[in-house]
Amino acid sequence: MGLIASIKDSISRLFSGGEPRRIGIYGPPNAGKCLRATEEVLLADGTRMPIESVFSTAERRCPDATDVSSASNETWLSCADAGIRVPALTESEQIVPATVSHVFRQSYDGQLFRVETQTGRDVVVSPAHPFIVAGSEGPTQIPARELSVGATVASVSTQPSRLFTDDTRLSTDGGAVAHASRAAPVADYSLTWDTVRAIEPTSYTGYIYDLTVPEHHTFTTGSGLVVHNTTLANRIARDWTGDAVGPESHVPHETRRARRKENVEIKRNGSTVTIDIVDTPGVTTKVDYNEFLEHDMNKEDAVRRSREATEGVAEAMHWLREDVDGVVYVLDSTSDPFTQVNTMLVGIIESRDLPVLIFANKIDLDDASIQRIVNAFPQHEVIPLSALEGENMEEVYDKIAEYFG
């Protein structure tokens, strides 16, 4: 950039107003909270399906689905058009049918937890996967590894009391879930509560899966246990775009390819802050398609995916230099922040004189250390949060309005 252009650019940044500010979401990709492959999921039509089949059904029905994960061991497909519907728990403690917007799969080698209840319900989930637990101040989310025997967990009646449909016969698709349509049956489930009888760790190697259910963020296992859905780093971006919970969010337009969310409205203290969000993949300096081959992918798919990853990172770098007015840098507070990529990216952001907020995510985990991130980047404000638990989101939105409004 030339001297004059640089000055104009800097002055326009200092005094810009009117147009929505474009905020980049940067940071490394994170893992999801998942169920074992063979775990069944309860569907809105009253049937059950292994979660791995829900994933493959979404994959089959949405062959052009965008994979929004950039990690080599993850696949996170946008599949709202697949018409997969599940019973979800609302904040008012009602069970309602809801559409699955994303399916998630991750290669996993480690400990899972088998949770059993007094009425015989059971499920095997990753340690961080949350259950809905009755508390003194209402239902709350507690990860499997923090559950205790005797806890009261949300569940639904597994025998639907009735079906709302023109055709009383269950409509299925090759033994799978029915496409959502006016004629599709919808089971009428009701909320019940069950008591945890046993929690046992178990080792597991293979794929684990999760679903994203916009707005309600819950789905139900085949045995009737209500669990919370995936939270990834870029879930934060989705929370602001109406794809997830939030009456303070509205998005009139979404461009899939670029993963930009335009005109996101965040209301704070009686005024509305309008921003455009640029949701970027995890930044790296290397991509090897052989890493994808290790996760049950053929060479053609692995090469295609690695190429998409490189294009995504290149694009993110370009946006950072040319096309964003502020940056949210999301870090996993359980990981070492002193990586070269983090150091370089924060340096790049600082050199552009962009307002930056650092989000220390995953503070709900035991090994989270906010101080480690504060020490790494003492020149910036660090906002702790748990996107999973929705913890400290009020401060998150306050700071976004303060920094980017």
Next chain:
Amino acid sequence: MADITMTDGVQIDLVSRERMQSLRSMEKIRLIIDGVRDGNIVILEEGLSPDEESKLIEVTMNEISPDEFTGIEIESYPQQESQPGLFSRLFGRNPPNKLTVIGPANRIETLHKDENLIRALVTQ
């Protein structure tokens, strides 16, 4: 610049501050990428500016190709903590980075790094 070569060994390019200062941004990036693509380890006496680092990542991503080039490994000492002055804020310039090591991602692995020491393993 001094080149150290060994038969069936690893070539190390030690690039002086003066050499880098005589080059434009894209020339610096080409110097690094071309060296790394040839399998060399490139050591910069004075590293790149943040803007150049951003371009280096972008160009690296564009040049990655299956079975040929998987990207770069890069390590430099952390920048000194200091608030940028008005000049830096206006013109987007930060103090220069410290010594930087760059190599092919499939041949160099960082073993340890702190503010005083970078320890890396280089394989042939």
